[in-house]
Amino acid sequence: MSQRSCLSVILAAGEGTRMKSALPKVLHQIAGLPMVAHVVKAAEAAGAGDQALVIGHGAEEMRKAATKFAPKAETFVQEKRLGTAHAVLAARDAISRGYDDVLVMFGDTPLIDPDALTVARLKLAEGAGVVVIGFRTANPTGYGRLIEKGGKLVAIREEKDCSDEEKKITFCNGGLMAVAGSQALKLLEAVGNKNAKGEYYLTDIVEIASGQGLDVIATEASFENALGINNRAELAEAEGIWQRRRRREAMLSGVTLIAPETVFFSHDTEIGADTIVEPNVWFGPGVKIATGAKIHAFSHIEGATVASNCDVGPFARLRPGADLKQKAKVGNFCEVKQAVIEEGAKVNHLTYIGDARVGAGANIGAGTITCNYDGYSKFFTDIGEGAFIGSNSSLVAPVTIGNGGYIASGSVITESVPDDALAFGRARQKTIPGKGKELRERFASAAAAKKK
Numbered sequence: 001m002s003q004r005s006c007l008s009v010i011l012a013a014g015e016g017t018r019m020k021s022a023l024p025k026v027l028h029q030i031a032g033l034p035m036v037a038h039v040v041k042a043a044e045a046a047g048a049g050d051q052a053l054v055i056g057h058g059a060e061e062m063r064k065a066a067t068k069f070a071p072k073a074e075t076f077v078q079e080k081r082l083g084t085a086h087a088v089l090a091a092r093d094a095i096s097r098g099y100d101d102v103l104v105m106f107g108d109t110p111l112i113d114p115d116a117l118t119v120a121r122l123k124l125a126e127g128a129g130v131v132v133i134g135f136r137t138a139n140p141t142g143y144g145r146l147i148e149k150g151g152k153l154v155a156i157r158e159e160k161d162c163s164d165e166e167k168k169i170t171f172c173n174g175g176l177m178a179v180a181g182s183q184a185l186k187l188l189e190a191v192g193n194k195n196a197k198g199e200y201y202l203t204d205i206v207e208i209a210s211g212q213g214l215d216v217i218a219t220e221a222s223f224e225n226a227l228g229i230n231n232r233a234e235l236a237e238a239e240g241i242w243q244r245r246r247r248r249e250a251m252l253s254g255v256t257l258i259a260p261e262t263v264f265f266s267h268d269t270e271i272g273a274d275t276i277v278e279p280n281v282w283f284g285p286g287v288k289i290a291t292g293a294k295i296h297a298f299s300h301i302e303g304a305t306v307a308s309n310c311d312v313g314p315f316a317r318l319r320p321g322a323d324l325k326q327k328a329k330v331g332n333f334c335e336v337k338q339a340v341i342e343e344g345a346k347v348n349h350l351t352y353i354g355d356a357r358v359g360a361g362a363n364i365g366a367g368t369i370t371c372n373y374d375g376y377s378k379f380f381t382d383i384g385e386g387a388f389i390g391s392n393s394s395l396v397a398p399v400t401i402g403n404g405g406y407i408a409s410g411s412v413i414t415e416s417v418p419d420d421a422l423a424f425g426r427a428r429q430k431t432i433p434g435k436g437k438e439l440r441e442r443f444a445s446a447a448a449a450k451k452k
């Protein structure tokens with residue numbers, strides 16, 4: 001089948017008023033990726049080499065976004081919203097190039113499983129003219145009903161056009177269709193708009209194709225595949241389903257999730273086997289975790305790379321550009337941004353490391369801060385191999401601490417420190433015997449005099 005050419009036409013003109021949002025509906029995200037991008041990914045995974053995105057009038061925002069998640073896709077504008085068949089025809093130029101298979105998908109139906117699309121394409125390869133991906137539900141209200149006769153699909157009836165008898169049908173149109181490329185334009189052009197909504201219904205191609213003696217069939221997929229998003233409650237529902245699928249996949253690939261329902265992945269999270277993730281961990285986009293790492297509870301990680309056998313958290317924040325090499329450790333209440341933590345280095349408590357390198361085996365004491373920003377520009381801190389930074393030190397960048405450098409606790413370091421040097425950057429301590437007692441007595445008698 002892989003030799004068969006395939007175009008996916010994705011209807012992404014959703015206006016999204018029920019999202020109550022300034023953002024077009026299909027750009028709302030699931031797992032950190034616009035929902036329409038999930039649809040594009042599924043189409044690609046099912047072998048659709050080319051994509052046609054049908055967007056609404058004036059949808060510049062959509063076009064711009066599409067260059068990121070589907071740079072190869074062509075965009076077509078449906079000027080007026082006259083129905084789903086009319087929308088597909090906006091991509092006429094792409095369809096008429098001649099493909100073996102045309103997949104029609106909705107941009108607001110992000111959980112479509114590529115396997116369901118692959119099954120539909122197989123049916124086309126076996127000679128079907130139209131394949132509809134259906135699902136069964138106890139509550140079919142609002143969906144187009146699949147009307148079958150003798151195992152063949154003969155029509156799809158939209159809710160508003162259904163007879164009372166037809167309304168009882170629980171086999172519904174999921175909104176995804178595969179059409180033989182050689183028939184697609186002919187079928188779409190034959191669609192009229194004589195129905196309750198006065199729209200050109202894509203679903204009418206079923207009756208037309210069946211009337212022409214083409215083989216028209218329905219395949220069945222789970223309801224999740226057809227879950228259409230119209231408001232933010234459904235968006236959250238889809239997110240939940242996506243996360244559940246991803247957690248299972250992670251666990252089956254060898255990752256331990258102690259409380260899976262509290263761990264959140266992004267669309268592109270990579271995580272190696274034998275890594276253990278404790279409860280309440282968030283993975284934002286761009287995270288790569290190797291094998292055998294421990295991600296302790298309540299850590300927030302995005303844009304970060306964590307090598308094997310690292311230890312992160314609890315309560316750690318790894319921001320974009322954090323790059324932990326093997327066996328590095330970033331402990332509780334630490335933040336790391338745009339910094340390499342070399343092999344075996346330890347950043348254990350209450351520390352900020354930003355725009356920096358921490359050399360192999362270095363030890364960063366509690367409360368260390370790299371002062372990387374003067375309000376205008378960012379500056380780099382380089383900490384050498386095996387260096388020791390005493391607790392509560394401020395390293396004012398740009399600054400270099402040499403290999404084996406030793407910084408006294410509480411220092412403010414503004415000048416670079418050579419290899420193996422000891423640096424103090426704090427006021428010298430003065431201790432006056434008996435002075436504490438004397439002060440206390442003086443303050444107590446002053447307070448007593450006031451009360452009188």
Ligand code: UD1
Binds near residue numbers: 226
């Ligand atoms: C559609 C199907 C219905 C199916 C249901 C599944 C039709 C006629 N009906 O109904 O059988 O059960 O999906 O969710 O296809 N769109 C455009 N331009 C238009 C109209 C729609 O781009 O002129 C886009 C919408 O943005 C949306 C998709 O097409 O992404 C489906 O349209 P929608 O109005 O949601 O159709 P439903 O009534 O849900």
Ligand code: MG
Binds near residue numbers: 228
């Ligand atoms: Mg819909």
